[in-house]
Amino acid sequence: MKFLNVILMSEINLSVNLCGIQLSNPTILASGILGTTKALLKRVAENGAGAVTIKSISIEPREGHKNPTVITFEAGMLNAVGYSNPGVAAAAREFTDLQDVGVPVIASVIGTQKEDFVQVVEGLSAQKFSAIEIPLSCPHTPGFGLLAGQGTPQATFDITFAVRKVTKLPIFVKLSPNIPEICTIAKAAEDAGADAITAVNSMGPGMIINVEAQKPILSFKVGGVTGDALRPIAVRCVYDLYKAIKIPIIGVGGISTGRHAIEMMMAGASALGVGTGVYSRGIDVFRKVCEEIRLWMQENGFNSIKDIVGAAHD
Amino acid sequence: MQHMIEQPVMVKICDILEESPSVKTFFFKLNPSYEPGQFVMVWIPLLDEKPFTLSYIQEGLIGISVLRRGAFTNALHSKKAGDMIGIRGPYGRGFNLHTHSDICAVGGGIGMASLATLVDRLNLVSEKRQGTTTIIQGARTAAEILYQKRFGNMKLCTDDGTAGFKGTTVDLLRDLLTKQHFQKVYACGPERMLYKVVRLCKEHGVECEASLERYIKCGFGVCGQCDCSGQRVCIDGPVFNTEELSRMDDFGRITITKTGERVIHS
Numbered sequence A: 001m002k003f004l005n006v007i008l009m010s011e012i013n014l015s016v017n018l019c020g021i022q023l024s025n026p027t028i029l030a031s032g033i034l035g036t037t038k039a040l041l042k043r044v045a046e047n048g049a050g051a052v053t054i055k056s057i058s059i060e061p062r063e064g065h066k067n068p069t070v071i072t073f074e075a076g077m078l079n080a081v082g083y084s085n086p087g088v089a090a091a092a093r094e095f096t097d098l099q100d101v102g103v104p105v106i107a108s109v110i111g112t113q114k115e116d117f118v119q120v121v122e123g124l125s126a127q128k129f130s131a132i133e134i135p136l137s138c139p140h141t142p143g144f145g146l147l148a149g150q151g152t153p154q155a156t157f158d159i160t161f162a163v164r165k166v167t168k169l170p171i172f173v174k175l176s177p178n179i180p181e182i183c184t185i186a187k188a189a190e191d192a193g194a195d196a197i198t199a200v201n202s203m204g205p206g207m208i209i210n211v212e213a214q215k216p217i218l219s220f221k222v223g224g225v226t227g228d229a230l231r232p233i234a235v236r237c238v239y240d241l242y243k244a245i246k247i248p249i250i251g252v253g254g255i256s257t258g259r260h261a262i263e264m265m266m267a268g269a270s271a272l273g274v275g276t277g278v279y280s281r282g283i284d285v286f287r288k289v290c291e292e293i294r295l296w297m298q299e300n301g302f303n304s305i306k307d308i309v310g311a312a313h314d
Numbered sequence B: 001m002q003h004m005i006e007q008p009v010m011v012k013i014c015d016i017l018e019e020s021p022s023v024k025t026f027f028f029k030l031n032p033s034y035e036p037g038q039f040v041m042v043w044i045p046l047l048d049e050k051p052f053t054l055s056y057i058q059e060g061l062i063g064i065s066v067l068r069r070g071a072f073t074n075a076l077h078s079k080k081a082g083d084m085i086g087i088r089g090p091y092g093r094g095f096n097l098h099t100h101s102d103i104c105a106v107g108g109g110i111g112m113a114s115l116a117t118l119v120d121r122l123n124l125v126s127e128k129r130q131g132t133t134t135i136i137q138g139a140r141t142a143a144e145i146l147y148q149k150r151f152g153n154m155k156l157c158t159d160d161g162t163a164g165f166k167g168t169t170v171d172l173l174r175d176l177l178t179k180q181h182f183q184k185v186y187a188c189g190p191e192r193m194l195y196k197v198v199r200l201c202k203e204h205g206v207e208c209e210a211s212l213e214r215y216i217k218c219g220f221g222v223c224g225q226c227d228c229s230g231q232r233v234c235i236d237g238p239v240f241n242t243e244e245l246s247r248m249d250d251f252g253r254i255t256i257t258k259t260g261e262r263v264i265h266s
Helices: A038-046 A087-094 A114-123 A153-164 A182-191 A228-244 A258-267 A277-281 A285-300 B071-077 B109-124 B169-179 B191-203 B242-246
Strands: A016-018 A021-023 A027-029 A051-053 A070-073 A076-079 A105-108 A131-135 A171-175 A196-199 A203-206 A223-226 A249-252 A271-274 B005-020 B023-029 B039-044 B048-053 B056-058 B061-067 B084-091 B103-108 B133-139 B154-158 B184-188 B207-211 B239-241 B254-256 B262-264
Touching: A027 A285, A038 A051, A070 B005, A076 A228, A087 A114, A114 A153, A131 A153, A131 A196, A153 A171, A153 A182, A171 A182, A182 A196, A182 A228, A196 A228, A203 A228, A223 A228, A228 A249, A228 A258, A249 A258, A258 A271, A258 A285, A271 A285, A277 A285, B005 B061, B023 B071, B023 B084, B039 B061, B039 B071, B048 B061, B048 B071, B048 B109, B056 B109, B061 B071, B061 B109, B103 B109, B103 B169, B103 B191, B109 B133, B109 B184, B133 B169, B154 B169, B169 B191, B184 B191, B191 B207, B191 B242, B207 B242, B239 B242
Parallel strands: A027 A051, A027 A271, A051 A105, A105 A131, A131 A171, A171 A196, A196 A249, A249 A271, B103 B133, B103 B184, B133 B154, B184 B207
Antiparallel strands: A016 A021, A070 A076, A076 A223, A203 A223, B005 B023, B005 B084, B023 B061, B039 B048, B039 B084, B056 B061, B207 B239, B254 B262
8 A cells, every 4th residue: 555655755765885885875976977087076976976986097098089089869978988097196196085075986997907907906095985896898998898808707707806806995897788698797796706786888889970971970980878778778787687696786877867767776776877867967967866766756655775676576 | 948969060161261370260151059158069070079169150150260289270271161070069158248348358369269259249239238348369479360350449469569568468457457447357368367367357356257278078068078176168168257266276277188187287
């Protein structure tokens, strides 16, 4: 008799405990969006994110691909930024005193081989990051992710295991939606000591051609697809992963409204990455999504996030 | 919300104007509504894409003034009328028009381009306009002065003294502020200049708006490349007012490189 179950807004609790990290709400700024400076992380936190992720850091500075690197289309965004980042030494200088940000900060770490991941994690170890995310799934940067063969169960195990040995922080392994055996890879990460799976990275790569120029728009020609187009695929990946692994899942892919967030949590996500939503709804997408989650919970008789997680399963 | 072009459209360059030995203006036809101070992303397929402020906004005709300073602008300068370029935008928040005020526009170098449309727009509403418009333009040398025919009565300064006052726009403005009161100063140019202009205006109690420049990638506020103290120059700016700038510690001090590293402004 749900309609009798009157929930006051003040009783609704959006807080989430993710691998021991206390979040005031399940929304997390996804890696690659706005995470270039501490000032921007702080701004995103002020706009309601429960946690934030920095833009991925490699050992050496990288300029990334030439422009155009990011374009939008009717159903989302296509990007091939190419992991531009200032390198681990400059990143360690930028991300000091992270308590100023106001919410937990997740370090995204990339490398061309497992030793690189270790070196970057160690290089950032003096900073107060709350977790390490290792994306093994970028579809558009030579030397990294899928283009470096990191999306196999063996490579995933090896890299995760190597990072596990050098940090006590929770490790989130970010996976590609492209690979049919995503659950096998997730299990490899789990076996190697990962604390959570971030599902999913951008899909594809895809391509958009300007027909008058008769050329692909992105300078790298192809790029990862995100936003609305990715959401049903991300939801399915999270649904499958929820059955296959025991560690929590951070659902990412096309979340820009409260309903999207609820859907992803019902598939099995304990927390939610938001990226392209910053474009479609503005930098305060986090606050908007949280308000919409809250309203939905009130209308539907839920007062805790954990009652929603996995609700779509039989 | 005004109409905005999300993916580049290919437009034909219909006219090219040589503004100075190093600056050319490229005209093309586009209809979306633009505000002074906004910018477009210009795409040369297979080469690169860069932001340019609009320097002419006329009925159905848009112009960008391009200073030759690197591979991309060299390529643009070699374009002929009839050639195609890709345009998306407009992006960003432009100048806040004060039609009832005495205003001063301070342009340094190619920064004059974004102020030009502001002055045009103020002239366009001249029947409603009650205040006066003063333009200060600074350039390295006489030949580099922009829009001399377009705006008759500019106060000029050059580094070498070959035109107008020998000195900087900041010197000229400082002198002017002791003689004349403005309700608003608009500025665009090198960030060091902008910093000094804003500080000077603060001392005189004059509200200021300055247009900043950063390396821009997406243009619509997601990539974080153009950060200035938590403000995204591409979407929160490029124009910021005195109050906003006073909260931006990086303004005048720190810029951000292609890799995303925050470095001391040169």
